[in-house]
Amino acid sequence: MADLRDHGDPGDAPSIPPPTAPVSDATRPSAAEEARTIAASTNTATLATLTSDGDPWASFVTYGLHEGAPVLCVSNLAEHGRNLAGDQRASIAIVAPETPDDPLASGRITLAGVAVRPTGAALDAARQAHLDAVPAAKYYIDYSDFTLWVLDVQRVRWVGGYGRMDSTTGAQYTAAAPDPVAPHSAGAIAHLNADHADALTAMARALGGYPDATAATCTGADRYGLDLRVDTPRGIAYTRAGYLKPIDGIGELRAAAVELTRRAQRG
């Protein structure tokens, strides 16, 4: 996964102090994993289709997921329904529902590919996936003029916020799993910040590459570790504290944080 700023810095943006010691394990979720997590985080998105003139048409949609593939239920009479009937090329943009003050700090993805009409068992699975995500669809999913479309994802763009972005393939996206920890971590993060500030600072110093940390705040938790925002005399920095091995659910986060604290205090 590349951490890139994809624009030219005019030189007046705040600079971020680099680590002055090795980061013990900076493993983060892959772009494919991040994308699967964002896709699983909501049930609304914007679809881009092509009009009969080949113009791009953006429209609000609801979706469910079947093995990571967005399942749409659209009216054949609506513009996007007519568009899909004419040309199956499509992409879908999904924004993670957290709303930071700065909207460009939001995580978001574009999934691009071709919409297909499932049949047989695939149709049943798609129908159920849509209903699971959009309960109100029961009122129209069987209307004669609504069609289920599954987006066969061929290309994925993920933006995690400023400076975190990458592309991946549909195959990698499909093979990845949504993060089992991040969507459930808000309470644990609040607890770490409220009651374990010293442990977080120790992690930033001993494991995160910032021996000059004066304070640290946990800003995220996922299957691989904790995101830390670090105060240093040189400015504010961002780093990771990685668990010894990935965890499979929120129930394992407490033990993983205790283990991180022990390693940090030993260091």
Place this chain on the structure above:
Amino acid sequence: MADLRDHGDPGDAPSIPPPTAPVSDATRPSAAEEARTIAASTNTATLATLTSDGDPWASFVTYGLHEGAPVLCVSNLAEHGRNLAGDQRASIAIVAPETPDDPLASGRITLAGVAVRPTGAALDAARQAHLDAVPAAKYYIDYSDFTLWVLDVQRVRWVGGYGRMDSTTGAQYTAAAPDPVAPHSAGAIAHLNADHADALTAMARALGGYPDATAATCTGADRYGLDLRVDTPRGIAYTRAGYLKPIDGIGELRAAAVELTRRAQRG
């Protein structure tokens, strides 16, 4: 403005009882006014552009408005920036930020047209419009590789929720004004529902065409009147109570509601 259900009803959806008396004034905001109101309600949207292969590409953007035209500030290195440089056809989908339980009840619009790079005074106005809506853009708006694009809106699709939708032209959209009342009406609506339930019921009976109303709730207020949800022995219905003349701001809503109440009780 057309009130259409644009799909075939399989016959098992709940039916809505029709009014049994004339509705005194059912004037609602036009599709162009509704669209301007939704456009003015937020600063994030999804842009649809065309890749070099002509595929549709959906991507998250922030925007400001200059005389109703979305002003985007996008990196030339990002996929949507490269797309716009190659083909200026674009559309933008905007969803009103209220989040009803059923996402398809959300108001949303698609504005379609051609993206243009403003110059001279238009560039200054566009830059300021973007900064007014997206303060954080000050950190990158002057980066050498960011470009301001203004969407010249040619075609508009508005969906107000189930059964309320219409299309309009770019010219009508541009000439319309956002509603001066609706975005500020939540407190007044809560007050009407909490303290003036009898007056609302009287409005539904005398002005809204439902003499058999047993209760009524205000679900919206705009420059032309109040939206009412009406309980009747025949089921739940939706109607309007229209002011004698349009109002220009939330400060006039109280007097307009008093006048509606007087007319209803006189009726």
